[in-house]
Amino acid sequence: xxxxPSGLPDPVVPLSPQQEAVxxxxxxxxxxxxxxxxxxxxxxxxxxxxxxxxxRHLSESAHGAMRMNxxxxxxxxxxxxMTRLAAKLEAQGYLKRIRCExxxxxxxxxxxxxxxxxxxxxWPTHLASARRHIxxxxxxxxxxxxxxxxxxxxxxGCPPCQSSPHDISPR
Numbered sequence: 001x002x003x004x005p006s007g008l009p010d011p012v013v014p015l016s017p018q019q020e021a022v023x024x025x026x027x028x029x030x031x032x033x034x035x036x037x038x039x040x041x042x043x044x045x046x047x048x049x050x051x052x053x054x055x056r057h058l059s060e061s062a063h064g065a066m067r068m069n070x071x072x073x074x075x076x077x078x079x080x081x082m083t084r085l086a087a088k089l090e091a092q093g094y095l096k097r098i099r100c101e102x103x104x105x106x107x108x109x110x111x112x113x114x115x116x117x118x119x120x121x122x123w124p125t126h127l128a129s130a131r132r133h134i135x136x137x138x139x140x141x142x143x144x145x146x147x148x149x150x151x152x153x154x155x156x157g158c159p160p161c162q163s164s165p166h167d168i169s170p171r
Contacts, residue, residue, distance in 0.1 A: 040129035045122045050075060050085055052126055055094060055119040064111035067100060071109050094118055
């Protein structure tokens, strides 16, 4: 924190009007964007954004499997919420839950062929939604710098993902 010549901390410096506008817009975006992406998936695919996210994360993981706690963290869900959602997706045949070989206390979620096919069906809807609500508004921006800044704000500590959700390879 900057200090004055007398050694006392400088008073809090307010945000500039541009900084304030960005902060307010990001706050609104964090509330609105998940809702609109979810609404598009619900309307066209009868699938929630959370369900899509689970299937996407599993499709992008090694061997189409993740520990349940890692999947919950990746989807920003509680363990109890992930357990309920995984049970629903398992009942629909989109994933299986199996005991972890190395730790019999843990469970792995494993994407089924039906789950991968369901993700492939929903992907065009999600892509169109992401383009309409996000990408189409970024014309002229340095997307690499934007992705890096957003990842830093999210506390990621790693470079932005270079994979694409359409890179869903057959298993």
